[in-house]
Amino acid sequence: MEQTIRQTWAFVFRGYHLTRRYLSWVIVFNFYALVTSATVALIGVAAQDYQLTLTLVVGALLWNFMSTLYNEIAMSIAYERWEGTLEYTFMAPVSRFIHLLGISLFSLFNSIIQTVIVLAGLLILTDLNLSGANLLGVLVTISISAVAFVGLGLMAAVLPVMSPERGAEATHIFQGSLLLVSGVYYPVEVLPKWLQPLSALSPATYTLSACRKLIGIGNSGSTREHLVSAPLSAVTRELVVLTIMGAVLMPLGLWVFGKVEIWAKRHGKLKRTG
Amino acid sequence: MKYPAIEVYNLKKSFRKRNGFWKAKRSWALDDVSFTVGQGETYGLLGPNGSGKSSLIRILSTLLIADSGEVRLLGHALPEEQKAVRRIIGRVSVDAAFYKKLSARENLLYTALLYGQKARTAERRALDILERLGLEDNKFSTPLEEMSRGMQQKISIARALVINPPLLLLDEPTTGLDPKSRRDVQAFLEELRRQEGRTILLTTHDMAEAERLCARIGFLARGKLVAEGTANQLKELAHAETLDDAFIKLTGEKLADEEKGNEEVEMVGEV
Numbered sequence: 034m035e036q037t038i039r040q041t042w043a044f045v046f047r048g049y050h051l052t053r054r055y056l057s058w059v060i061v062f063n064f065y066a067l068v069t070s071a072t073v074a075l076i077g078v079a080a081q082d083y084q085l086t087l088t089l090v091v092g093a094l095l096w097n098f099m100s101t102l103y104n105e106i107a108m109s110i111a112y113e114r115w116e117g118t119l120e121y122t123f124m125a126p127v128s129r130f131i132h133l134l135g136i137s138l139f140s141l142f143n144s145i146i147q148t149v150i151v152l153a154g155l156l157i158l159t160d161l162n163l164s165g166a167n168l169l170g171v172l173v174t175i176s177i178s179a180v181a182f183v184g185l186g187l188m189a190a191v192l193p194v195m196s197p198e199r200g201a202e203a204t205h206i207f208q209g210s211l212l213l214v215s216g217v218y219y220p221v222e223v224l225p226k227w228l229q230p231l232s233a234l235s236p237a238t239y240t241l242s243a244c245r246k247l248i249g250i251g252n253s254g255s256t257r258e259h260l261v262s263a264p265l266s267a268v269t270r271e272l273v274v275l276t277i278m279g280a281v282l283m284p285l286g287l288w289v290f291g292k293v294e295i296w297a298k299r300h301g302k303l304k305r306t307g
Numbered sequence: 308m309k310y311p312a313i314e315v316y317n318l319k320k321s322f323r324k325r326n327g328f329w330k331a332k333r334s335w336a337l338d339d340v341s342f343t344v345g346q347g348e349t350y351g352l353l354g355p356n357g358s359g360k361s362s363l364i365r366i367l368s369t370l371l372i373a374d375s376g377e378v379r380l381l382g383h384a385l386p387e388e389q390k391a392v393r394r395i396i397g398r399v400s401v402d403a404a405f406y407k408k409l410s411a412r413e414n415l416l417y418t419a420l421l422y423g424q425k426a427r428t429a430e431r432r433a434l435d436i437l438e439r440l441g442l443e444d445n446k447f448s449t450p451l452e453e454m455s456r457g458m459q460q461k462i463s464i465a466r467a468l469v470i471n472p473p474l475l476l477l478d479e480p481t482t483g484l485d486p487k488s489r490r491d492v493q494a495f496l497e498e499l500r501r502q503e504g505r506t507i508l509l510t511t512h513d514m515a516e517a518e519r520l521c522a523r524i525g526f527l528a529r530g531k532l533v534a535e536g537t538a539n540q541l542k543e544l545a546h547a548e549t550l551d552d553a554f555i556k557l558t559g560e561k562l563a564d565e566e567k568g569n570e571e572v573e574m575v576g577e578v
Contacts, residue, residue, distance in 0.1 A: 036423030043420035117404025
């Protein structure tokens, strides 16, 4: 057990020190995330519509969190192939579950920190008032949805095992598609009819829908000064769907990863590329 | 029972190389290779680029799955017992792949943690290895990107040893090093062999290095083990003055003449 904890910690240790060494880039990325979120949220401020502002803020924050989590996990294998260290990680007597758990844990820390920074910036720039919002319910929803996003990240992480460059490209295409169909900044109903069914497949759709209800967006009783939020029981459907997605995507991601690892070892695909 | 540290029997590995959109050509990286390495022995594999040395090391390192054949490391069969094998091997590759932004300390501690070791014990061990390799203490906290190729390769050797494996797989560890670094690494490997009785499989282009460090040497050409024996036996076999000449004679003849090559393959095990 002690050994397993150390092995899991190895990935957090590595991620922490890499973040420290690339601190200037981390600051740049956080600044960019804050600015893009703020520019979206300020559209609501300009329209003098606090409900629209809140809708955009929630979209920007959650998308920031979910996309960072997904992207960090999905790209971790690509980074290792570019550095040439993937062979050494795969040579270590660490199970793939622990390997990917370690990567996911660090990605989760990273996503939370980045989201807190963006939230702090938005609170300064948009004069938001969240009194009355069911923030505990939001936390529960995000925690459940994180499992589904980790599963998606694991599935995407196999792509750079097959081809670092093409895999990284596909990872970003998939991330962009999620942004399009999940109703991050607009209701999914505004999408073309043929595209709307895809929104049902994205965990982000349910996360956003639940969080907006829990904050009080769309509730006729909510005012700028005080929000009237829904209780957690009001988003049971979304939570059940997210739980099922997590329960399916996480083991599926690990299974797919295992299969692709064997394929890569048969075809000599673990070598450094890039 | 004392079984060989490395057992390789009838090992075959091929790769399909795409030739146009539809066609693919199969090329043999390893073609029916068999050899054994005793516990505590240093065995050298010599071969030109593309002869299959790195593929062989990758198979032994659990990074590549062979098409057929048997491989056992300290009695553990591959690929079935790869988890057990991973605990007993350390590998150094020619390209010293690291997180270049991280310091030597951070890279080595990361490796130690991956193997479930305590950071403090690993740090002491890493410092000891680096000192024996002739690296100054202050380099321990220097990012790898600020180090010379020779220093990086010394860190690479420390990474393989920090987990204290009984079996070392060294894939051209001195290629591209300056003479001083090469001497340091060779002296260290000799010390490892002499004092610690560790089993070492070494691939190299450097004949003098192979002669100095290896109890037995195998010549690998076009994926086939052409001949093996002690340096003197190989020279005798090839009627050559030097190991260089023996290598050229044995592998060159093999490359030029397929029939002769088959005879040479049969020589394996007889020397």
